Amino acid sequence: MSDSIQAGIVIIGAGQAGVQTAESLRAGGYAGSITLLGDEPHGPYHRPPLSKAWLAGEMDGAQLVMRAPEMLARKQIELRTEVKVASIDRAAQQVLLADGSALPYSGLVLATGSTPRSLPLPGGNAAGVHALRSREDADAIAQRLALCLQQQRPVVVIGGGFIGLEVAATARKKGQDVTVLEAAPRLLGRVLAPALSDWYAELHRSHGVKLVFDARIEALETDSDHAVSGVRLVDGSLLPAGLVVVGIGVHANDGLAQAAGLECERGIVVDACGRSSDPAIVAAGDCTARRLADGSLIRLESVQNATEQGKSAAAALLGQERPFTATPWFWSDQYDKKLQMAGLSGGAEAWAIRGNMGGDMAGASFSIYHFRAGKLIAVDSVNAAKDHLQARKLLDAGLSPSPEQAADLGFDLGSLLK
Ligand SMILES: Cc1cc2nc3c(=O)[nH]c(=O)nc-3n(C[C@H](O)[C@H](O)[C@H](O)COP(=O)(O)OP(=O)(O)OC[C@H]3O[C@@H](n4cnc5c(N)ncnc54)[C@H](O)[C@@H]3O)c2cc1C
Numbered sequence: 001m002s003d004s005i006q007a008g009i010v011i012i013g014a015g016q017a018g019v020q021t022a023e024s025l026r027a028g029g030y031a032g033s034i035t036l037l038g039d040e041p042h043g044p045y046h047r048p049p050l051s052k053a054w055l056a057g058e059m060d061g062a063q064l065v066m067r068a069p070e071m072l073a074r075k076q077i078e079l080r081t082e083v084k085v086a087s088i089d090r091a092a093q094q095v096l097l098a099d100g101s102a103l104p105y106s107g108l109v110l111a112t113g114s115t116p117r118s119l120p121l122p123g124g125n126a127a128g129v130h131a132l133r134s135r136e137d138a139d140a141i142a143q144r145l146a147l148c149l150q151q152q153r154p155v156v157v158i159g160g161g162f163i164g165l166e167v168a169a170t171a172r173k174k175g176q177d178v179t180v181l182e183a184a185p186r187l188l189g190r191v192l193a194p195a196l197s198d199w200y201a202e203l204h205r206s207h208g209v210k211l212v213f214d215a216r217i218e219a220l221e222t223d224s225d226h227a228v229s230g231v232r233l234v235d236g237s238l239l240p241a242g243l244v245v246v247g248i249g250v251h252a253n254d255g256l257a258q259a260a261g262l263e264c265e266r267g268i269v270v271d272a273c274g275r276s277s278d279p280a281i282v283a284a285g286d287c288t289a290r291r292l293a294d295g296s297l298i299r300l301e302s303v304q305n306a307t308e309q310g311k312s313a314a315a316a317l318l319g320q321e322r323p324f325t326a327t328p329w330f331w332s333d334q335y336d337k338k339l340q341m342a343g344l345s346g347g348a349e350a351w352a353i354r355g356n357m358g359g360d361m362a363g364a365s366f367s368i369y370h371f372r373a374g375k376l377i378a379v380d381s382v383n384a385a386k387d388h389l390q391a392r393k394l395l396d397a398g399l400s401p402s403p404e405q406a407a408d409l410g411f412d413l414g415s416l417l418k
Contacts, residue, residue: 014038017285020310153242
């Protein structure tokens with residue numbers, strides 16, 4: 001592939017992964033043309049603040065910008081916004097744009113992100129029902145939040161995952177009446193240990209959020225203007241609502257790849273270097289499902305994943321091997337608590353808690369160490385940044401304290417790294 005890349009690289013998706021791939025190509029010495037295509041009206045911007053500081057109105061537009069178009073231009077990366085790719089012609093090595101024009105490529109990067117799942121229920125499309133992915137979504141939610149506050153109408157969040165809980169925390173901070181409906185028996189059940197799920201439930205309750213577990217929703221009620229007015233549960237109860245935020249997960253944007261015949265399974269299947277089933281095409285970020293050495297697939301939706309896969313994908317286009325093998329990490333901000341997660345805790349058999357988790361919630365600072373077969377596999381830290389950074393180093397190095405050492409504040413975990 002490296003012989004033919006002089007003809008130009010096209011990147012579909014001007015988000016975290018697309019920008020990283022473009023910049024890594026330049027940093028890696030690629031001198032051909034790079035065209036970064038994005039279907040949004042904005043240049044690249046940060047998504048994480050959309051449910052946090054941006055939604056709270058604590059950030060200005062300049063802070064949301066990931067890369068100014070001028071900065072990309074200085075690196076000779078051609079950014080084209082409001083351009084939607086309609087299909088990929090692999091045989092002719094060109095992408096077809098929605099306006100009917102074609103753009104040839106020698107190397108193609110798919111960095112198309114993901115789309116929030118919609119609520120397949122009556123009333124799911126009513127005005128005042130929002131998912132949160134884009135800047136427009138966040139602005140619409142902020143506008144509706146202000147209206148609800150003015151009219152003293154409650155907010156219902158469907159889904160107790162990270163985005164739903166961050167929106168709930170932001171809305172509560174503004175004084176909104178907030179209820180979170182979660183279909184499972186606990187919050188963040190797929191990613192947190194039960195003890196941490198319970199701790200987060202307590203955190204939200206202590207801030208006045210109402211939580212409903214095992215929630216079964218029948219329909220969203222609407223008023224005569226087809227705007228949402230409430231959420232009806234199957235047990236017959238009705239929760240009035242002027243705003244419903246739906247945070248029930250995402251699906252990978254792999255439609256273009258599927259239509260082009262690339263291998264897809266819950267996302268565009270890539271190897272650790274971001275290579276797809278077509279040697280001229282790499283993929284990075286939320287749109288991918290990465291094949292691990294044991295043959296299983298992993299889907300991650302995080303800034304780190306988009307960044308690391310972007311670097312790997314760029315290297316692959318340059319004919320180099322740069323597998324993404326670093327420990328996965330993620331963060332979430334709710335109220336004044338920063339959760340930082342390192343590693344993947346699925347399959348943990350034992351846990352150790354380090355620090356102050358019980359009692360005083362305001363002063364909480366702790367980490368939960370997850371073990372499988374006696375080996376450290378993940379660490380979730382709350383307001384404990386030092387633990388998190390150390391955990392990433394331990395996990396990257398394959399080092400493991402015993403559960404007793406992890407729980408003992410008198411034991412210096414850093415000594416394991418020396
Ligand atoms: C509200 C919110 C909060 C988050 N908080 C955190 C957090 O705290 N920590 C964390 O690690 N992660 C967080 N994430 C996740 C993180 O933002 C994503 O994992 C990351 O943005 C993925 O980057 P990406 O480049 O794969 O996708 P995106 O950033 O979504 O970029 C993909 C781009 O491709 C465009 N596109 C798609 N199809 C086409 C097409 N056919 N033609 C042209 N363009 C197309 C899309 O419109 C989009 O602009 C959050 C996400 C959201 C929405």
